[in-house]
Amino acid sequence: MCRLFALTSSEPVSPMRxxxxxxxxxxxxxxxxVGLFLTGLGGPFGELKGCPILxxxxxxxGEKRLNRFMNDKGFKLRHRLAWDLxxxxxxxxxxxxxxxxxxxxxxxDWRDMTDAERDLNILRTRLELKHMxxxxxxxxxxxxxxxxxxxxxxxxxxxxxxxxxxxxxxxxARQILAQGRQNTNYAINLYACHPFxxxxxASMTNGENTAFIPIKEWLMSSGVPGYEGxxxxxxxxxxxxxxxxxxxxxxxxxxxxxITPLSDADMQGHxxxxxxxxxxxxxxxxxxxxxxxxxxxxxxxxMFMVQDRKKLRPGVVGGRPGLYAFSSEICGLDAAIPERxxxxxxxxxxxxxxxxxxxxxxxxxCRQTQPLPQAR
Amino acid sequence: xxxxxAIAPGTLxxxxxxxxxxxxxDKCTLCGQCVAVCPVRAIxxxxxxxxxxxxxxxxxxxxxxxxxxxYGIRQKTDPAFACIGCGMCDMVCPGDAITPRRxxxxxxxxxxxxxxxxxxxxxxxxxxxxxLLDQIKFVRISMLTDPALDAGRHEFDLTTMIGxxxxxxKALATFREQGWMPPVRKIxxxxxxxxxxxxxxxxxxEGLQMGVAYLNEELHMxxxxxxxxxxxxxxxxxxxxxxxxxxxxxxxxxxxxxxIHALPEMKEDPCAVEIKYGxxxxxxDGGLLMWHKVNKLIAAIRGVPVGVSLPSPPTHQTKYSIEExxxxxxxxxxxxxxxxxxxxxxxxxxxxSLAVLNNLARNTYAAGLAIDGExxxxxxxxxxxxxxxxxxxxxxxRDCYLNLCRIGAQNELPLIAGGGIGKNGxxxxxxxxxxxxxxxxxxxxxxxxQAAAGCVGSEGDRCNVCNIGVCPKGITSQDPxxxxxxxxxxxxxxxxxxxxxxxxxxxxILAPLGRSTSLPIGMSDALGIGDKDAADRLxxxxxx
Ligand code: SF4
Ligand code: SF4
Numbered sequence: 067m068c069r070l071f072a073l074t075s076s077e078p079v080s081p082m083r084x085x086x087x088x089x090x091x092x093x094x095x096x097x098x099x100v101g102l103f104l105t106g107l108g109g110p111f112g113e114l115k116g117c118p119i120l121x122x123x124x125x126x127x128g129e130k131r132l133n134r135f136m137n138d139k140g141f142k143l144r145h146r147l148a149w150d151l152x153x154x155x156x157x158x159x160x161x162x163x164x165x166x167x168x169x170x171x172x173x174x175d176w177r178d179m180t181d182a183e184r185d186l187n188i189l190r191t192r193l194e195l196k197h198m199x200x201x202x203x204x205x206x207x208x209x210x211x212x213x214x215x216x217x218x219x220x221x222x223x224x225x226x227x228x229x230x231x232x233x234x235x236x237x238x239a240r241q242i243l244a245q246g247r248q249n250t251n252y253a254i255n256l257y258a259c260h261p262f263x264x265x266x267x268a269s270m271t272n273g274e275n276t277a278f279i280p281i282k283e284w285l286m287s288s289g290v291p292g293y294e295g296x297x298x299x300x301x302x303x304x305x306x307x308x309x310x311x312x313x314x315x316x317x318x319x320x321x322x323x324x325i326t327p328l329s330d331a332d333m334q335g336h337x338x339x340x341x342x343x344x345x346x347x348x349x350x351x352x353x354x355x356x357x358x359x360x361x362x363x364x365x366x367x368x369m370f371m372v373q374d375r376k377k378l379r380p381g382v383v384g385g386r387p388g389l390y391a392f393s394s395e396i397c398g399l400d401a402a403i404p405e406r407x408x409x410x411x412x413x414x415x416x417x418x419x420x421x422x423x424x425x426x427x428x429x430x431x432c433r434q435t436q437p438l439p440q441a442r
Numbered sequence: 443x444x445x446x447x448a449i450a451p452g453t454l455x456x457x458x459x460x461x462x463x464x465x466x467x468d469k470c471t472l473c474g475q476c477v478a479v480c481p482v483r484a485i486x487x488x489x490x491x492x493x494x495x496x497x498x499x500x501x502x503x504x505x506x507x508x509x510x511x512x513y514g515i516r517q518k519t520d521p522a523f524a525c526i527g528c529g530m531c532d533m534v535c536p537g538d539a540i541t542p543r544r545x546x547x548x549x550x551x552x553x554x555x556x557x558x559x560x561x562x563x564x565x566x567x568x569x570x571x572x573x574l575l576d577q578i579k580f581v582r583i584s585m586l587t588d589p590a591l592d593a594g595r596h597e598f599d600l601t602t603m604i605g606x607x608x609x610x611x612k613a614l615a616t617f618r619e620q621g622w623m624p625p626v627r628k629i630x631x632x633x634x635x636x637x638x639x640x641x642x643x644x645x646x647x648e649g650l651q652m653g654v655a656y657l658n659e660e661l662h663m664x665x666x667x668x669x670x671x672x673x674x675x676x677x678x679x680x681x682x683x684x685x686x687x688x689x690x691x692x693x694x695x696x697x698x699x700x701x702i703h704a705l706p707e708m709k710e711d712p713c714a715v716e717i718k719y720g721x722x723x724x725x726x727d728g729g730l731l732m733w734h735k736v737n738k739l740i741a742a743i744r745g746v747p748v749g750v751s752l753p754s755p756p757t758h759q760t761k762y763s764i765e766e767x768x769x770x771x772x773x774x775x776x777x778x779x780x781x782x783x784x785x786x787x788x789x790x791x792x793x794x795s796l797a798v799l800n801n802l803a804r805n806t807y808a809a810g811l812a813i814d815g816e817x818x819x820x821x822x823x824x825x826x827x828x829x830x831x832x833x834x835x836x837x838x839x840r841d842c843y844l845n846l847c848r849i850g851a852q853n854e855l856p857l858i859a860g861g862g863i864g865k866n867g868x869x870x871x872x873x874x875x876x877x878x879x880x881x882x883x884x885x886x887x888x889x890x891x892q893a894a895a896g897c898v899g900s901e902g903d904r905c906n907v908c909n910i911g912v913c914p915k916g917i918t919s920q921d922p923x924x925x926x927x928x929x930x931x932x933x934x935x936x937x938x939x940x941x942x943x944x945x946x947x948x949x950x951i952l953a954p955l956g957r958s959t960s961l962p963i964g965m966s967d968a969l970g971i972g973d974k975d976a977a978d979r980l981x982x983x984x985x986x
Contacts, residue, residue, distance in 0.1 A: 276584060276956035280852070280964040287850035288609075314614055326959065329599065330628070341617060347603060347626055348613035351853045353960040357589065375959045376596060378589065 068260065069246045070272045070381075072361045072392040073402065074369040076426045078108025078238035079389070081217075085227035087391070087398040088246040097158065097222035099247035101259040102232065103268040104215040106240025106367050106424075110145050111215065117144050117169040118188050120195075121208045121216040123256065125163045128204030132166075132195065139191065140173030147236050156229050159221035165230065167215050167237075189265055189292050196295075206256050209263045215239070216268075218259040240426075241367050245270045258297035262304035265292070266365030269307055271300035272394050273358040273379050278302060284351045285309070303360050306352050311364060317439045318370060319432045320345065321362075322419050325354045326375040328434050337437040361392045367424040377416040383429050384411035390422045390429060452557075454519045458550035460903060461527035461542045463517040469539035472513055476531035476540050481912035481924075484525035485540075488516030515540060521554040527904045530914040544902065555825075562825040563732070565908025565918060567888055568723065568817055569829070571901045573865055574836050574976060575872040581970035581985055584956035593946070593953035600948055601664060602631040602883045602961050604714055605784035605809045607854045624806060625784050627713050630657075630665045631961055632873060632944055634937075635814075635860050635885035636690045636716060636788070638672025639697070640731050640740045640752075641821035641908070643925035646895055646917045649933025651678065653894065654686050656934060657941055665941060666713045668885070671729050671754060673697015673743045679704035684712050690788075691775065692718035693728045694754030696744040702778075711783050714809060715775045719757070719764070720790030722814030722861040724823035725831050728754030732822050734911035735920040765801050772807045784809030791815040791838035791861065799842050803851050810856040812885065813839055817862025819888030819899075821918060822909030835861040836879060840980050843880020843964060853963055856882035864889035865901060869940075870947030878965045879980060891917050894936035895928060 069091040071084045081102050088100070106112075111119060124132060136143070147167040155161050176184055192210035199205030208216035215237060219226045223246045227233075245260040260270035275281070278299035285293040285305050290313065293305050303325070310316045310324045327346040333339050356374025359381040363369045371381050371392045383392050384399050386406045393399040399411065410429075414420045417434040456462050463485060477485055494508045517525060525542055532541040555562040584590045605626030608616060616623055634654065639647050650667055657665040671692030678684060679701060689712045691698055721727070731740075731752040741748040761767030768787050775785040786809040789798055795813055802808040815835025820828065839859045846852040859881035863872045865888075873884045891897035895917045899905040908918040916928035952958060955968050962968065970985035971977050977984035 274584070274956070277960065277962070277965065279967040280962070283847045283964060284850070284852055287847050287852070289850060309610075314610055316614075329597065330601075344613060344617045344623075347607055348610045350603065350607070350960060351963075355957045355959055355962075357956070376591070 068248045068272050069398065070260075070270055070359065070361050070392070070394045071244045071398050071402070072363070072369060073242045074367070074390050074422050074426050075240050076388045078106065078112070078240050079242070080238055081232045081242050081244065082227055083402055084242045084244035085223050085232065087393060087402040088244055089224040090401040091246065091393075091395045091398045096248050097246070099220045099259045100218070100223035100226050101245045101247070101261055101270070102217040103243040103261040103263060103270075103363065104217075104237060104239035104241070105213050105268075105363060107213055107215065108238040108240070109236040111169055111213070111236060114144055114169045116212050117171055118210050118212050119169045119215055120166060120210045121214075122166050122195075122199075123162050123164070123206045123219075124166055125204040127202070128199060129164050129166070131198065131202075132205060135195065135198065136170060140175065141170040144169045144171050149230070152229060156221055156225035159219060159226055159229065165217075185265055186291065193292060193294075211263070211266055214263065214266065214268075216261070216263055218256055220256065241363050241369055243268055243270050243361060243363060257295060260298070260300070262298070262301045264304055264308045265312065267304060267308045267311070267362070269304040269360055269362030271303050271358050271360050272381070273300070273356065273374070275299040275302065275354055275356075275358060277353060277355045281306070281352055281354070300358065303354070303358070304362070307362055309352070318364060318368060318421060319419060319438055322372045322434055323438070324349045324352050325360075325372070326416070327353060332435060336435060341438070359394060368421060370419055370421045371414055372419045373414050373416050375416055380413070382411055382413045383420040383422070384408065385429075387428065388426050390426055392420070452521070452554055454521065454550060454554060456517060456519060457545055457547045459519060459524045460545055460549035460551055461525040462545055463515065463525055463531070463540060464543050465515045465540045467512070467514055469537040470514060471537050471539075473536060475534040475536070476515060479530045479534045479914065481528060481530065481907055481914040482523055482526055483518070484523050485515050485517050485531065488514050490514055521551055521557060524551055524555075526907055528898050528914045563730070563822055563909055564825055564828070564906040565820065565822050566899045566906035567819045567828070567865070567901060569901050569903045569906075570817070571866065573817070573862060573872070574834060575862065575875050576866055576868055577971050577973060577976070578871075578875040578982075579970050579985065580874070580951055580955060580968050581983060582968040583954045589956075591953040591956060591958050593949035596953065596958050598949050598952065598958045600631060600945065600961060601628045602856070602963070603627070603853075604629050604666075604786075604856055604858070604883065606806060607856075609850070609854060622781065624809065625782050627784060628664055629713065629883065630663050630941075631877060631883040632665070632941070633688070633858065633883055633885040634665070634667035634890055635887040636668035636670035636688075636718065637821070637887050637891075638670030638690070638729070638731070639675065639743060640672035640735060640920070641670060641918060643913070643916055643919050643928065644739065645925045645928040645930045646891070646933060649894065649928070649930035650890065650937060651683065652930060652934035653937025655683050656938055658686050661938070661942070663941060663945070668716055671696050671718060672731070672740075673700045675743060676700055676704060680707050680709065682710050684708060685710040687712050688714045688716050690716045690718055691771075692754050693756065693758045694752060696729075696746070696752060696754070699745045700743060705778065711779055714784040714786065715779075716812060717768070717771050717775065717785065717787045719768070719787050720792075720814065721820060722790050722816050722818035722832050722835065723820040724827040725790035725792060726756050727823055727827055728756045730754070730822040730909070732909050732911070734909075735918075737920045740920055764798070768798070768801060768808070769805055772805065776807050781807075786810035786812060786858075788812035788814060791833040791835050793833065795833075795838050795842055796845055799845060799855070803846070803849060803855055808855065810858060810882070811842070812858040812860065813842065815859070815861025817865055818860055835859050836876070837979050839876060839881055840879045844981065846880070847964070852880070853882060858883045858885055860885040860887070870944050870951060873944070874948060874951045875969060878962055878969050879982075880964045880966075882961070882963055890937070890940070893940045894933050
């Protein structure tokens with residue numbers, strides 16, 4: 067079972083803090099890979115508002131092809147992270163030609179686009195790059211989005227974190243999702259490493275999704291760009307989150323109603339019963355069947371944790387105003403925020419969504435039996 | 443008399459019949475019950491004359507013949523009275539003196555069961571023991587990262603939906619605008635498929651309905667039963683139990699007068715309306731209720747004269763083309779209930795199913811598609827139709843589901859699969875396999891008759907006299923002397939037993955797969971089969 071750790075802070079913090087928390091939970095991951103999602107960036111990237119940041123791993127050829135492609139499209143490089151890597155990678159980690167984290171100015175002809183058009187075009191660009199990379203196996207593009215950096219690599223999380231020097235200020239971020247990978251049902255593939263990302267939305271999961279095939283088949287047939295790939299059974303959670311919040315315009319509190327709807331008995335007497343019944347019926351194909359603990363982050367940098375219907379996975383949220391963490395185990399939380407009031411730690415149960423807003427002021431608990439906030 | 447005097451081309455011996463009667467003189471008390479109970483009069487009381495030669499000892503006395511007469515049971519070899527192996531004689535015999543035995547010889551009856559130039563008709567099944575569904579295994583067992591669930595203790599939601607489900611974006615917009623939402627019902631995924639009042643005896647029908655009502659009202663299992671084409675007793679139409687009933691309308695429109703007349707007085711809407719275009723067991727045939735079964739009650743409910751055969755045409759004759767028929771009928775049936783009742787067609791599985799499906803996918807009023815495979819049973823059909831027509835259900839259903847996946851409408855247009863589920867007794871496994879291949883629900887008919895009423899039919903051409911009103915168990919006969927044998931209360935009890943047992947077995951299948959909160963429709967990664975061609979055809983795993 068993979069280990070998950072997420073931090074949300076009012077000030078940018080080092081991703082190593084999350085990686086160290088993973089290391090404390092080492093028993094739960096086999097050191098076969100690590101993934102980091104960073105948003106609310108500090109440092110130079112934090113200043114480049116609106117400039118999409120490309121994160122990925124490239125070969126020399128891939129790099130050339132990428133530069134040509136970006137130039138042709140009219141993207142202008144604004145800032146690029148300089149990597150000064152030690153000569154030998156840690157054991158189990160391959161030697162790569164280039165890691166890339168680079169921010170670009172949008173092409174000038176995109177200026178008159180609406181936000182939605184621009185967002186779609188950024189997504190399409192990433193998909194094109196991804197497909198180019200898959201074709202020749204020379205580019206692995208994890209994300210392309212403003213204020214988002216993703217780092218994924220094979221190997222032990224702590225060793226990889228130190229090797230890549232993720233401690234550097236350029237990578238400090240307010241919101242961090244981190245996963246230490248345990249075995250996987252599917253081939254070990256860089257894309258398969260959590261967290262997953264689409265248009266400002268990221269999530270990672272601890273467990274297995276037994277409803278993967280039907281959900282995947284539906285998402286792929288829904289015609290939404292970006293719903294593709296699926297190297298991991300839980301990649302679909304990110305897309306369901308994207309679908310529920312961006313496509314359906316539902317509030318975050320409704321995500322759990324989509325993936326783990328209330329039983330019919332619980333639904334009776336719910337103030338929003340009519341709506342929830344409708345939602346359950348129409349989104350029936352998106353019901354997950356666990357065991358899963360999902361931690362995710364929205365474009366507005368709200369972070370949350372939900373459990374499957376049976377709560378078969380551990381998960382805890384705790385911290386103090388200004389700094390909260392979501393962890394698959396308490397020891398991870400203890401390592402990252404030892405100074406918190408532990409009596410206020412919260413372990414979400416099968417009806418809860420634990421939410422920490424972008425202001426990092428408090429843990430908000432939203433139970434499925436409560437009324438839903440008004441849909442946006 | 444010459445030795446060949448009685449032998450004509452059509453003369454058969456006992457061994458030419460599929461079933462022979464073994465009768466033991468020593469045990470027989472000559473009570474005559476077997477003869478009385480035999481539905482096809484295959485046996486009769488016989489007088490047997492016996493000559494014994496008494497060889498004498500010595501030289502003076504001569505040997506002599508001794509003649510005796512005894513009585514016993516004689517089996518007829520006339521094809522019209524051939525034993526059907528039902529075993530009723532055995533069931534009633536006080537001395538265990540009689541029992542049918544299957545011939546080990548290739549029966550010749552097949553070539554002779556067409557007397558008068560009329561091909562054989564029969565009720566029952568296809569009589570083919572093979573079942574692809576039985577070969578499918580569930581191979582994706584949650585073992586390591588995802589623990590298997592506990593079938594006995596975890597909460598399970600085994601319900602499914604019948605009715606058109608709008609895609610999420612459209613559904614939520616419609617909800618917000620309070621627009622018209624296609625009606626959807628939450629049901630148990632195992633339906634009792636259409637077996638008409640008329641095809642079934644009143645006791646059988648009543649027993650099934652009582653069982654269904656009990657399951658709903660006492661056990662809260664939303665089980666539904668389809669009426670078949672034959673209408674519905676007027677009292678049921680006006681009762682609260684109508685909501686557990688799917689009304690079927692077929693090309694003969696039998697019983698629809700009653701239904702339409704009852705409309706203004708209905709307290710509840712029916713669960714759904716099924717428009718029957720075809721039956722898997724006899725594609726290209728309509729219904730056929732033979733005259734034997736059209737008694738006064740049936741005639742009254744169906745609005746026809748007594749004692750006439752009631753064949754339904756193979757298509758809805760009032761319509762010009764199938765697409766038009768489907769669209770118009772769905773619309774008009776929906777309209778009849780104020781668009782509050784899901785309406786869906788039922789077709790025979792065929793290579794043209796996809797065309798029907800594609801039409802329905804574009805029709806918001808279409809509430810689903812029921813597909814009936816070749817292994818479905820029937821009340822009456824020509825032998826040749828049952829044995830040689832039709833398409834297996836698994837691949838047909840799979841094609842349809844994958845097509846829905848391609849157009850992004852899976853589970854929006856529910857597929858109901860039928861035909862051969864549980865034919866060898868493996869009801870839950872067969873149903874689960876079809877659900878994982880893409881069915882939203884499955885329907886069964888003959889399994890219910892065998893399980894709930896002791897129908898003795900089997901996949902070995904046993905009994906199969908459902909068509910001529912002599913059902914030895916009283917399940918499909920309209921003769922009160924026969925159907926009084928069947929206690930509706932006992933049928934209801936068995937219906938409940940069957941559902942509860944099915945429910946447990948479903949959980950035993952789903953729990954190890956790690957599924958519990960939604961029906962695993964399309965969970966094809968769980969399935970495996972040891973036949974490479976079948977695996978490729980169904981897009982499931984090949985496992986040997
Ligand atoms: S098995 Fe059935 S059909 Fe045959 S003799 Fe006995 S009762 Fe008659
Ligand atoms: S039922 Fe049994 S005992 Fe009675 S006549 Fe038939 S074979 Fe003989």
